[in-house]
Amino acid sequence: MRRLVCITAALLLLCASCLAEGDGGKGVEDLNRVFYEIFVGSFSDSDGDGVGDLRGVINRMDYLNDGDPESGNSLGIEGIWLTPIFASPSYHKYDVTDYYQIDPAFGTMDDLKELIGLCHERNVKLILDLPINHTGAQNRWFKNFLNAHMMKNADNEYYDYYVWIPEDESSPAGRHFTPSKQGKIKYESNFSDSMPELNFDLPAVREAMLNVALYYLDLGVDGFRFDAAKYIYLGDNPASVDFWKWYVGELRKVKPDLYTVAEVWDGEGVIDQYIPATNCFNFFVSQAEGLIAETAKAGNVNRFTQYIQQYQGKIKDMSPYAMNMMFVSNHDMDRASGYLPVSNGQMKMAANLYLLSPGSPYLYYGEEIGLKGSRGGANTDANRRLAMLWGDGDTVRDPAGATYEPSKQVSSTVKEQIEKRGSLFHYYQKLLSIRRSHPEIAKGEYKALTIPDSKAGGFVATWQGQSVAVFHNTTTRDMDIDLSAFTDLTFDSMDAFIGLGEAYLEDGVLALEGQTSAVLRVAP
Ligand SMILES: [Ca+2]
Ligand SMILES: [Ca+2]
Structure with a gap:
């Protein structure tokens, strides 16, 4: 009897902690994960028709995350964003014919259920791309x-x-x-004649679109990426923000630990308006002219860390669920390896900067092998969504309309990079492992450690009473950094370093070689 009481008490405690998850954003810490964007039709083909599909993603789960952080055999991502998978006549599927059908080229509802199950076995969150501003004209x-x-x-x-x-x-x-x-x-039809815009003033439309999301939450997905979020009411941000507040609020009622990220492709001032309603991608830091690339190219790290500190503070004041969602490129942008060369270390430095930062950063499939692709003179987005280079007989092909010159593509496939020590794949794998083994970085309270008169800089992150500090040197020059010159913190040990060079900690001086980052354990 006594035993039974204990179990009941334990269950009650468990339930209490479940409830707390969605209470004022307390569960948000678990959502500070590295996500991987999969452009489904270009990722992996399971049935030989040349089109990537859900079975292909299932087949590649061991590559993405094999469920064993210690195995060293997988990339180690913690979440997956699938671009739209609903029935649609286009290759990109942002013009949906039927929200309750998986496009036959991509598979079946059972495939999706299987993928959800597989993800959850391995503690990977799965989010779906939800284009609801418009439907396809075939709808x-x-x-x-x-x-x-x-x-x-x-x-x-x-x-x-x-x-x-x-x-x-x-x-x-x-x-x-x-x-x-x-x-x-x-x-x-602001996007295309074949993408008519729904009337969100009509309660029936709101209800229909809410039901779509509820259906997939019920199936087990962890949340959504909201396409074209600021176009619900074009040019009227407050009305669109109100819509998303309502929409996300309704979804969170049934799933307190809901994960959402909206595409508000605009300046920081516009994005800010949406943060109270839903997390948004941080477009400010992305692409060739963004702060990540600028800093990675021997830029001043102190400017970057001060920006992150300021941004973290700002968004956390706006929402208890706020997370910084950084990335360098996505399916609507030229591939990052085009403006951040892998050969001179800049791609690696960019990865260090944003993946060793708080929040929920994104990798675009193929970034980890330096996959290339840009719109170019042909002006086609298909060139930004080229087939993943598996090198193991995968039959996935480039999307229709792609014109990217094959000779310009990266020469080394996934298979080759897995087999080769020192490959970019292994670099990303190590980087994600460092991030995972120092949860302070993703989840902690962030404070910039500004180094006067230096391009090198860093931050300290504190979570559950533990602190680590991260320092980056994005220049090609080796540096000796006297830590006591700018902080009272005591550093116990060098936990990890990653980059083109090495790092050493001795007598309070950090020797940080060019294009290298170091993670130090801070004394309590
Ligand atoms: Ca296929
Ligand atoms: Ca609209």
């Missing part, structure tokens, strides 16, 4: 909408499902409307 909802207008049936439930104006009315400034032969109307 049944849009067909019903056009029919309702053709029949002039204003009572039809789909009559106002999409944003429309009479054909003789001119489009509001800055917005694009497409004339429809059916029904003498023009429908809003």
Whole structure:
């Protein structure tokens, strides 16, 4: 009897901690994970038709995360973002025909369930890309909408499902409307004529889109990446922000530890408006001209660490769920290895800077092998979404329309890089391992350790009473850094270093070679 009471008490305690997860963002620490963006059609092909698919992702789970952090056989990512997988006529699938069907080229609902199960066995979160601002023109909802207008049936439930104006009315400034032969109307289509924009003033539309997300949460996914989040009401940020506050709030009611990240591709001031509603990608630091690349190219690390400290403080004041979500490139951008050469160490320094930072950073598939691809003269996004180079007979092919010159592609495949010591793959693997074994970096309280008159810099991160410090030297010059000159902290030991050179700690002086980062244990 006594034993039973103990078990009951333990269960009660467990439940209490479950509830606390979603209470005021307490569970957010577990979400500070490295995510890996998979452009599904270009990743891995399981059935020989040349198109990547969900079974392909399942087959590659050991590569991504084999569930054993000590094995050294996998990259060690902690979350996966799948670009859209719903039925759609395009290769990119951002124009959805049916939100309740997996595109047949990508697999089945059972495949998705299997992938979710596999991820969760290995403590990997899985999020789906949710393009809900617009549907595809093949969507049944849009067909019903056009029919309702053709029949002039204003009572039809789909009559106002999409944003429309009479054909003789001119489009509001800055917005694009497409004339429809059916029904003498023009429908809003800011992205493409084949991507009609839903009318989120209609409660039925909000409910329909909420149900889509609830369906997949029920299936077990951990959250979503929200496509085109600022276009819900084009040019009206407060109305779009209110929408996401409501939407995420409803989802969090059923899943307190929900993970969300929105694409608000804009300046920091606009992104800031959305943070109280949902976490957002940090576009400010990404791409060739972003702060990560700038700092990686022998830039001043102190400017970077001061920015992170300021940004962390700012977003945490805005939301208890806030996380800094940094990345260098994604499927809409030129590949990072084009402007951060692997050969001169700049790609590695960029990785050090943002992956040894707090929050939930992203890798775009292939970055870990230096995969290349840019829009180029052909002006096609397909070049930014080229087939993963497995080198082991995987039949995945470049998407339709890709024109990237194969001779410009990285020569070394996944298979070759796994077999080769010192490859970029092994570099990323080691970097993620360092991050994982120092949870203070991802989850901790961040404080910049500014080094006066130096381009080298660092920070201290404290979590659960433990502190580590990270220092970066992005220049090619070796440095001796007298730590006592700028901090009262005592450093116990050198825990790890990673980069082109080495690092040593002796008598309070950190010898940090060029293009190298060091992780030091701070005395309590
Ligand atoms: Ca396939
Ligand atoms: Ca819209």
